[in-house]
Amino acid sequence: ELKVEQNPLFLSMQEGKNYTIYCNYSTTSDRLYWYRQDPGKSLESLFVLLSNGAVKQEGRLMASLDTKARLSTLHITAAVHDLSATYFCAVDRKAAGNKLTFGGGTRVLVKP
């Protein structure tokens, strides 16, 4: 059974500083997704990582994937208040069609 664990569960950030969210998963997969969710809203796709060593960047966010270590990271550079949200990683269960298993989420709060 695929398990996906994110840490930390909650991250209080200071504006201007750098932080990292970690996503570990338990079985082989080569498709990993990062989503953002604002309170009471749906999920917004941030990154799709499709191969070992993949790195994607958009603004202050950068995501990477290490399939050998079964680890993805979401790095936040110079945090700003607008990045306050909950971030989820999700891993594709290869052998079962395109079914995603989600991590529990990391709630990010950026304080001035």
Next chain:
Amino acid sequence: DGGITQSPKYLFRKEGQNVTLSCEQNLNHDAMYWYRQDPGQGLRLIYYSQIVNDFQKGDIAEGYSVSREKKESFPLTVTSAQKNPTAFYLCASSPQGRPSYEQYFGPGTRLTVT
């Protein structure tokens, strides 16, 4: 505009009643999914469908039913057998081809059962 619509946004029901949540997409995606989200938690897969007239149970299908009669539509019925139906329900769709199989989410329906 292409996208996924869910209705209604908020739904209130009495315990013991069945309720159907709507999900429509005009993205021409083959696959559609239903997820449940409880407060402070991640999403859990209820049902999914990769093609019209076919669907499979996800991880928490008990107390739910679906149909997929049209490519664009994938309604979810929450039956009275579902013990804790109050939750945020999200529908998603994805193309069934390489490279990414990325899932796109609708705005969600918040169901409250009292």
